[in-house]
Amino acid sequence: MKTLENYRTYIAQPKLLVATDCIVFGFDDGVLKLLVFRRRIDPFKGEWSLIGSFVDAEESVPDAARRVLLEFTGLENIFLEELKVYSDVDRDSGARCISIAQYALIRINDYDREQVELHGAKWFALEDIPQLVLDHNVMIADALDRLRQKTAHRPIGFELLPEKFTIPQLQSLYEAIHQTKLDDRNFRKKLLSFDLLIKLNEKDKSTSKKGAFLYRFDYDKYKRLEESGFNFIL
Amino acid sequence: MKTLENYRTYIAQPKLLVATDCIVFGFDDGVLKLLVFRRRIDPFKGEWSLIGSFVDAEESVPDAARRVLLEFTGLENIFLEELKVYSDVDRDSGARCISIAQYALIRINDYDREQVELHGAKWFALEDIPQLVLDHNVMIADALDRLRQKTAHRPIGFELLPEKFTIPQLQSLYEAIHQTKLDDRNFRKKLLSFDLLIKLNEKDKSTSKKGAFLYRFDYDKYKRLEESGFNFIL
DNA sequence: CCAAAAGTGTTTATAATACACCCATGG
DNA sequence: CCATGGGTGTATTATAAACACTTTTGG
Numbered sequence: 001m002k003t004l005e006n007y008r009t010y011i012a013q014p015k016l017l018v019a020t021d022c023i024v025f026g027f028d029d030g031v032l033k034l035l036v037f038r039r040r041i042d043p044f045k046g047e048w049s050l051i052g053s054f055v056d057a058e059e060s061v062p063d064a065a066r067r068v069l070l071e072f073t074g075l076e077n078i079f080l081e082e083l084k085v086y087s088d089v090d091r092d093s094g095a096r097c098i099s100i101a102q103y104a105l106i107r108i109n110d111y112d113r114e115q116v117e118l119h120g121a122k123w124f125a126l127e128d129i130p131q132l133v134l135d136h137n138v139m140i141a142d143a144l145d146r147l148r149q150k151t152a153h154r155p156i157g158f159e160l161l162p163e164k165f166t167i168p169q170l171q172s173l174y175e176a177i178h179q180t181k182l183d184d185r186n187f188r189k190k191l192l193s194f195d196l197l198i199k200l201n202e203k204d205k206s207t208s209k210k211g212a213f214l215y216r217f218d219y220d221k222y223k224r225l226e227e228s229g230f231n232f233i234l
Numbered sequence: 235m236k237t238l239e240n241y242r243t244y245i246a247q248p249k250l251l252v253a254t255d256c257i258v259f260g261f262d263d264g265v266l267k268l269l270v271f272r273r274r275i276d277p278f279k280g281e282w283s284l285i286g287s288f289v290d291a292e293e294s295v296p297d298a299a300r301r302v303l304l305e306f307t308g309l310e311n312i313f314l315e316e317l318k319v320y321s322d323v324d325r326d327s328g329a330r331c332i333s334i335a336q337y338a339l340i341r342i343n344d345y346d347r348e349q350v351e352l353h354g355a356k357w358f359a360l361e362d363i364p365q366l367v368l369d370h371n372v373m374i375a376d377a378l379d380r381l382r383q384k385t386a387h388r389p390i391g392f393e394l395l396p397e398k399f400t401i402p403q404l405q406s407l408y409e410a411i412h413q414t415k416l417d418d419r420n421f422r423k424k425l426l427s428f429d430l431l432i433k434l435n436e437k438d439k440s441t442s443k444k445g446a447f448l449y450r451f452d453y454d455k456y457k458r459l460e461e462s463g464f465n466f467i468l
Numbered sequence: 469c470c471a472a473a474a475g476t477g478t479t480t481a482t483a484a485t486a487c488a489c490c491c492a493t494g495g
Numbered sequence: 496c497c498a499t500g501g502g503t504g505t506a507t508t509a510t511a512a513a514c515a516c517t518t519t520t521g522g
Contacts (some may be wrong), residue, residue, distance in 0.1 A: 009275055010329040011321045018332065041243055057330055059331035061321040082319055085334050087295040096291055098252065098320050146435040162403045170502070185503070186485065208500040209493040402474070419476070420512065442473040444519040475518070482511070491502070 002129065017097035020065045021052035021136065023052035023083065023143035024073075026108035026123060027160040032176045034129060034140065037072070037121035043094050043184045044133040048139075049120065052099065072119050074112025079105040079159040081150075083143050088158065089208040091135050098133075150178055155196065155232045158217040166204050166212035167191065174234065196222055251268065251331035254299045255286035257317065258307075259379035260357060261394040262343035267342065267408045268363060268374065271306070271355035277328050280396040282362040284374075285355065286333065299336045308346025308354050313339040313393040315384075317377050325369050333369075339393035385411055389430065389466045392451040400438050400446035401425065408468065428466065430456055 024035035039049035051072050055064040062080060069078050080102055087098040108123070116122075124130065129140060151157045157173050158165070169189050191197065196218050203211030223230070258269035273283035278463045285306050289298040296314060303312050314336055321332040343358070349355075358364065363374060392399070393405050405421050425431065430452045437445030456466070 012333070014291045015252055015288065016252045017244065017247055017293065018252060027419065050507080055321070055332075057248045057250065058323060060323055061319055061332065083297055085316060085319060087289070087334075089292060089294055097244070098289075098295065100321075102396045166501090181298065183486075184501085185487085189504095190484085205493090209495080209498080210491070210501050211493080212501055335485050400474090417513075418474085419514085422475080423477095424511085439521090442519090443521045446471085446474055469522105470520100471522095473519090476516090478514090480511100480513075481521095482509100483511070484507100486507075487505090489503090491500105493497105493499095493501105495496105 001094055017095055018055040018061075019052055019097055019099040020048040020055055020068070021060050021063050021099050021101050021139060022068060022080075023050060023067070023101060023103040023140055025103065025105050025143075025147065025160060026111075027173050027176065028123065030176060031125045031171050033123040034135075035106075035116070035121055035123055035127050036071070036081075036129070036132060037119050039133055041094070047131045047133050049133045050101075050136045051119075055100075061100050062129070064102070069104055069106075072116060073106060075106060075110060076117040077110075079224045080154060083139065083146055086135055086139065088135075099139075101139045101143070103146065105156060106161055107160065109162060148178055152234055153232065155217065155222060164200060164202070164204075164214040164216060166214055167197075168207070168212055169204075172220075190234065196225075196232075242317060246331055251329055252295075253286055253331055253333040254289055254295050254300055255284040255333050255373060256302060256376055257284060257335060257337040258303070258337050258379075259337065259381065259394060260345075261407050261450040262342045262357065263409065264406050264410060265359045267357040267359050269306070269340075269350070269355055269357055270273075270363070270366060270370075271353050273367055273459070275328070281367050282364045283367045284335075284370045285353075295334050296336070299338070303338055303340075306350060306355055307340060308349040309340060309344060313390060317373065317380055320373065322369075327368075333373075335377070337380065339390060341396055342392065343396060376468075382412060386468055387466065389451065389456060398436070398438075398448040398450055400441075400448055401431075402441070402446055403438075404449075415446045424468065425447050430459075432467075 026033045026035065036048050037051050039045055039047050051067045051068055053064055055061055059067070065080055066076070066078070069080070069190035070076055083101040083103050085098060086098050089096060091097075091099070101193065126144070129137070131137065132140070151174065157170065157177070160173060161169060167188050170191070171182055171184065174187070175182055197215040198218050200214045200216060202214045204214055259271065260267045269285065270282050271285050273279055275392050285302055287298055287302045289295055293301070299314055300310070300312070303314070304310055317335040317337050319332060319334050323330060325333070360378070363371070365371065366374070385408065391404065391411070394407060395403060401422050404425070405416055405418065408421070409416055431449040432446045432452050434450060436446055436448045439445035
């Protein structure tokens, strides 16, 4: 138990290993996927693990995560948000180590395939996630919960789609995330009612002969609305 | 920049000072309050600060927060939830130190007044919060945001009220948190529609001659409903 | 008896849901 | 010409919002 005395100085305070682990989501043709890789240190070297790293003395936690993401995917400017701190004393059998989990949403067609393979990383569909080291499977479960909640209240789903996307694509993303089937008409109606999608004069014909119109999400407009208390709810 | 070599071992990884700071909310007769105290270490010794502590090698982050809360308020079993990690490299001019902020909701009549005074802690109404050390004012702003969001979706407001409370009390709590005036009839109707309040055969006559019936929140029932996907929305 | 807070119902507006057909086109 | 996915509108139901009076009782 600490006493008053312990608080009087920074010196001689305990220092801890601080890691960050990234739950990296991608959306690939109707399927929600996660990026995992082969762990590079003992214990459990070679087993499946989330990508992550120790946090350096001269970097913030998000910076550490961005460093790792860049290294593994070749991508910058990735959507990244803190999930939760995992700090159980015995969570890591290698050493006492807390981990700040973060989830990232990436456009799965943008990443650098060579880079990913170089690190022994692999995309797994949600249902096929293998057993991971430590508490990483728990992190994934928590991240999924969070993703479901967040996508229902904030327009972050777009981070998983190409900049230009079709409404049916977006719908299938939401269906994958929430594991439901949505009504086409109601989905489209509600979505367009926000007036945050910019319709382009192009069609994507990759999934149908008729072709579906491409849209862009109007980030600028959303930013403005958000500041004045707007709530995106899907 | 880290290279592959850096990952091969836990040894010789950087260790960091890890603190936790608690944003302690209380609700006192219509006013939302926060508990702050006089900082006990340099730099900024003696200035207003959130209560907090370094995280020990043998305790989890929530355990550290509970230890601090017990010390400052004499209370156990406090509602506590992680807010956010603050990890900017230069956030603490005393030393590189990350802080895991957590917010706590306490029943303001339960705490140990002697204990609080002993530590030089004081309750401030939201509008009167002084300038605090480091990034603590930012933490408070973030905690308030979170509290507003959370209370709209989860029944955590009850943590700020006595176990037995009246509907008008509850309403005034929500009004204080969300800074609005609510309609009595609609508020009561919606709240009772969840069927999660147990009406007692007692009245609280402290605020009116007629007296208002006391209620208890049915935590057990809520737990069950929550598991089957129920959503509390106010 | 009256001031002050507690308690109660109905109407209206808004949002969510359910539901079925036509369109465009490449093969 | 037809199979396939894209696109549209309306009626119904449920939920939210607006609104005013009666009840109780201590002083």
